[in-house]
Amino acid sequence: MARLEIEGLCKGWDFPVIDRMDLTVEEGEFFVVVGPSGIGKTTLLRLIAGLESPNEGRIILGGNDISRLPPYKRPVAMTFESYALYPHLSVFENIASPLRARRLPKAEIEQRVKDVARLLKIDQLLTRRPAEVSGGQKQRTALGRTLVAEPEVFLLDEPISHLDAKIRHELRAQFHTLEALRRVANVYVTHDYAEALSLGDRIGVMGRGGLVQIGSAHEVFEKPQTLFVAEHLGQPSINVLDCELTARDGVLHARHRESLLTVPVAQAHVQRLNGGNADRVSYGIRPQHIAVVADGEVVRDGLHVIDSTVTLFEPLGTYAILITETAGATITALSSPEHRYTQGESIRLGIDTAEAFFFDAVNGKNLVL
Amino acid sequence: MARVTLDNVNKIYVSRRGNVHAVQDMSLVIEDGEFISLLGPSGCGKSSTLRMIVGLESVTSGEIRFDGELVNELEPQERNVAMAFETYALYPNFTIEENLGFPLEVRGISKQDRKEEVHRIAELLQIEDVLGQKPGALSGGQQQRVSLGRALIRAPAVFILDEVMSHLDAHLKFQMMIELRRIHQSLERTMLFVTHDQMEALALSDRVAVMSDGRLHQFGTRDDLYHAPANVFVAGFIGEPPTNFFTARPDESNGELTLLTLDGGARFHLSAERASRIRAHGANQYVIGIRPQNMSRIANGLKTSITAQVLLNEYSGEHSILTLTVGENRLQAITASSDGIKRDESAELYYHPDNVLVFDVETENLLT
Numbered sequence: 001m002a003r004l005e006i007e008g009l010c011k012g013w014d015f016p017v018i019d020r021m022d023l024t025v026e027e028g029e030f031f032v033v034v035g036p037s038g039i040g041k042t043t044l045l046r047l048i049a050g051l052e053s054p055n056e057g058r059i060i061l062g063g064n065d066i067s068r069l070p071p072y073k074r075p076v077a078m079t080f081e082s083y084a085l086y087p088h089l090s091v092f093e094n095i096a097s098p099l100r101a102r103r104l105p106k107a108e109i110e111q112r113v114k115d116v117a118r119l120l121k122i123d124q125l126l127t128r129r130p131a132e133v134s135g136g137q138k139q140r141t142a143l144g145r146t147l148v149a150e151p152e153v154f155l156l157d158e159p160i161s162h163l164d165a166k167i168r169h170e171l172r173a174q175f176h177t178l179e180a181l182r183r184v185a186n187v188y189v190t191h192d193y194a195e196a197l198s199l200g201d202r203i204g205v206m207g208r209g210g211l212v213q214i215g216s217a218h219e220v221f222e223k224p225q226t227l228f229v230a231e232h233l234g235q236p237s238i239n240v241l242d243c244e245l246t247a248r249d250g251v252l253h254a255r256h257r258e259s260l261l262t263v264p265v266a267q268a269h270v271q272r273l274n275g276g277n278a279d280r281v282s283y284g285i286r287p288q289h290i291a292v293v294a295d296g297e298v299v300r301d302g303l304h305v306i307d308s309t310v311t312l313f314e315p316l317g318t319y320a321i322l323i324t325e326t327a328g329a330t331i332t333a334l335s336s337p338e339h340r341y342t343q344g345e346s347i348r349l350g351i352d353t354a355e356a357f358f359f360d361a362v363n364g365k366n367l368v369l
Numbered sequence: 370m371a372r373v374t375l376d377n378v379n380k381i382y383v384s385r386r387g388n389v390h391a392v393q394d395m396s397l398v399i400e401d402g403e404f405i406s407l408l409g410p411s412g413c414g415k416s417s418t419l420r421m422i423v424g425l426e427s428v429t430s431g432e433i434r435f436d437g438e439l440v441n442e443l444e445p446q447e448r449n450v451a452m453a454f455e456t457y458a459l460y461p462n463f464t465i466e467e468n469l470g471f472p473l474e475v476r477g478i479s480k481q482d483r484k485e486e487v488h489r490i491a492e493l494l495q496i497e498d499v500l501g502q503k504p505g506a507l508s509g510g511q512q513q514r515v516s517l518g519r520a521l522i523r524a525p526a527v528f529i530l531d532e533v534m535s536h537l538d539a540h541l542k543f544q545m546m547i548e549l550r551r552i553h554q555s556l557e558r559t560m561l562f563v564t565h566d567q568m569e570a571l572a573l574s575d576r577v578a579v580m581s582d583g584r585l586h587q588f589g590t591r592d593d594l595y596h597a598p599a600n601v602f603v604a605g606f607i608g609e610p611p612t613n614f615f616t617a618r619p620d621e622s623n624g625e626l627t628l629l630t631l632d633g634g635a636r637f638h639l640s641a642e643r644a645s646r647i648r649a650h651g652a653n654q655y656v657i658g659i660r661p662q663n664m665s666r667i668a669n670g671l672k673t674s675i676t677a678q679v680l681l682n683e684y685s686g687e688h689s690i691l692t693l694t695v696g697e698n699r700l701q702a703i704t705a706s707s708d709g710i711k712r713d714e715s716a717e718l719y720y721h722p723d724n725v726l727v728f729d730v731e732t733e734n735l736l737t
Contacts, residue, residue, distance in 0.1 A: 037509070037538040135411065162535075164410055165567060165609040169701070173692055176681050191538045198683035198690065217684045221706075234686055236543055288687045312550065314572050315591050317609050318662050318688070318703060321572075323547070334687075337591070 002027050002062045002075070002152035004185040009047065009057035017043050019209035021057070025153075025185040030175070032188045034196035035206030036232065041189040042081075044206075045155045048187065049078045061152060077151035081158040083142040085130040091117075091141050092126040098149040116144045119180065136167030147180050154181065156188040160195070168195075175199055193233040197221060205229045227282055227364035230357055236287050236321055236332045242361065243283040245273060254283045254358075259328030263304050266353040272368045273358055281367065284357035290333035292322070292341075293350040303350040313341040324349060371435040371449075371526035371559050373399040373422065378431035380417045380583075391417040393583040395431070404553045404560040405588075406570035409580035410606070418580070419529060419563050423450050435526060451525035455532040457516040459504040465491075465515050466500040472523045490518045493552060510541040517549075521556070530562045534569055546572045567607050579603050595660075601733040604658045604726060610690055613664075613700035615657045616730070619647055628657055628727070634696020635675040638722045646736055647727065655736070656728040661690065663724035664702035666710070671719040677702075679714050691716065 009021040017040035025031045033041050046052040048059060050071035059067045066074050077098070085094050092113055099109045117123040120140040125133055130141065139159060146154060160171045172195065175181065190196050196203050197217040204211040205220055213225045224230035230238050241261065243254040252265040252273070263283070265273065293305050308326035315337035322333045322341060326349060333349055341347065358367045380392035392414040399405050407415040420426035422433060424445035433440050440448050459468050469490060470483045478486075491497045494514040504512055513533060520528060530549075534542050550573060553560055564570050570577045571591045578588040587599035598604035604612045617628035617637065626644040628637045637657055639647070647655065665671070677693035677700065684706055691702045693716060702718050710716055727736045
């Protein structure tokens with residue numbers, strides 16, 4: 001049994017990086033920590049691995065307190081962003097290294113390395129050196145070295161962020177399907193929110209001092225508890241407007257304080273907002289909930305249409321980014337990459353008001369959860 | 370400002386363990402004021418190409434010209450090229466103002482003029498408030514901007530950016546891309562950006578040169594690369610999630626030519642134009658490429674579809690990515706993030722015949 005429990009964990013240098021963190025990762029669970037760089041994600045992994053010692057708190061694995069154990073006595077394996085392979089050893093020897101360190105019999109080492117290599121589809125490369133294999137294969141070698149040790153906790157530090165899209169998607173699918181990962185507690189760290197959402201059974205969004213929100217992918221993306229969470233997940237980032245709530249013709253509106261932009265508040269949000277009696281809010285609306293309304297298109301209910309001007313049109317892969325000036329405010333929307341817009345072009349944007357978020361202007365709490 | 374021309378440029382590194390042909394017959398014209406990207410996986414020759422343009426690496430054969438003038442033999446400082454690096458390369462003991470002003474100081478420009486120029490660039494890059502600080506006190510994004518500023522301040526004819534965004538996290542990267550685009554629009558300099566990240570390349574540049582194994586595969590706009598990828602490599606490298614590929618054979622029935630995957634699991638209908646092209650071509654196998662973005666769970670007027678079994682439904686916020694199997698093949702499709710379809714369920718995926726790309730099995734080139 002290997003449930004990982006973290007209790008009241010504190011770690012800091014000049015300032016607290018992790019402040020009284022509590023977290024339980026179940027056996028077989030894939031827990032993903034996502035957050036901006038420099039926030040302390042790797043520090044968390046290093047604490048679990050024993051490469052850093054906590055200022056306070058306990059790390060418990062399968063009921064045993066491992067906080068004071070040296071790294072090599074912890075049943076924990078970690079992969080590093082930089083792979084950290086031995087350049088002078090073959091792929092085989094790299095994978096075998098943790099077993100050699102434990103002085104296992106030769107035949108067993110051979111068997112276990114081959115099993116893992118087959119699982120990761122690198123069994124054809126065992127005699128090559130790291131310099132002679134591709135980035136994706138290096139990553140798989142590093143994974144193999146971690147898996148072969150049969151740890152109880154598997155720590156992964158940005159294992160695929162630096163690879164090409166093609167290999168990244170291949171490895172992502174592998175993380176979903178590897179049975180070996182379902183027998184251990186996994187903590188996976190990334191700065192890529194799409195990767196986090198797609199891989200995590202649960203996701204912890206890390207901010208200053210620790211995890212700001214923990215939940216399923218749908219929860220953290222669609223029901224962010226704070227403005228920080230909403231801003232960190234999603235690309236391009238959510239539009240955030242400093243707004244006042246005012247009634248106009250008997251309907252509650254959010255009025256941008258720095259421009260002429262005013263958007264009606266959807267009925268579902270009105271009740272929740274009145275309870276909070278905040279008249280100043282951060283109005284958040286994701287770019288994907290703002291679309292170009294074509295001439296003559298029937299405007300459906302709940303869509304608030306405003307005239308805008310295109311400032312920048314940037315076609316990417318799946319979508320295009322449209323940065324616009326809307327009633328004096330800068331609004332980012334998503335559009336189809338197949339329809340070109342030119343700078344200065346007049347368009348109409350439809351804001352899906354039911355999808356908006358309202359955050360407390362002072363503490364950033366989501367007021368319409 | 371300059372028009373940069375590469376004509377049959379080769380780079381061969383000679384070593385005891387054998388020669389490495391890093392860049393092979395590369396020909397490319399970068400128009401004056403254009404923003405282009407060199408894109409490819411590591412080891413594709415993009416850095417060698419860039420180093421030859423800058424003058425840090427000799428040209429084995431071929432010609433590099435700036436505005437028609439041959440620069441092969443010119444020293445880097447004689448070329449009027451500026452470069453910003455992945456690692457920022459700032460002087461840690463100098464303030465930001467001194468770092469920015471250094472290239473001007475070397476040229477003997479007066480203190481007053483330097484100050485004006487530094488402030489102009491700092492304003493453009495929005496780093497005026499940190500001019501008095503040292504690099505160590507700045508965030509990664511700010512350091513990157515200083516590094517860009519130091520290259521820009523020399524008013525180069527060609528401005529080169531070497532993987533300048535690889536170290537930034539997603540949000541900073543995004544801001545930086547939009548900023549670079551804005552800088553390019555206001556300066557109208559010839560800019561050359563080197564990256565392994567296709568998203569950066571597509572977002573930033575007017576045209577992208579896709580390289581692998583020392584060769585230039587295609588040089589075109591985003592639309593060229595998406596709708597008419599020159600070959601299987603370009604189709605697979607550009608786009609996220611990557612393009613789905615199937616090996617298929619032509620199958621003629623009821624007067625219509627379709628492509629049937631080798632295991633018979635999926636039949637793809639083609640545009641009339643492509644079908645007649647295949648008839649004329651007459652091979653017995655082809656490679657089909659179709660992008661995940663072009664396979665939809667919603668018919669939306671489309672009549673052509675394939676049936677596949679769901680393996681994974683990966684939610685990723687704005688949308689979800691389905692991984693499916695059809696016969697012995699795997700493919701991916703984009704679906705709405707609200708789509709709750711699960712493993713082992715069957716999905717009908719609609720596509721437009723125009724979006725079915727067909728490649729020659731042998732040469733892997735697009736059948737046009």
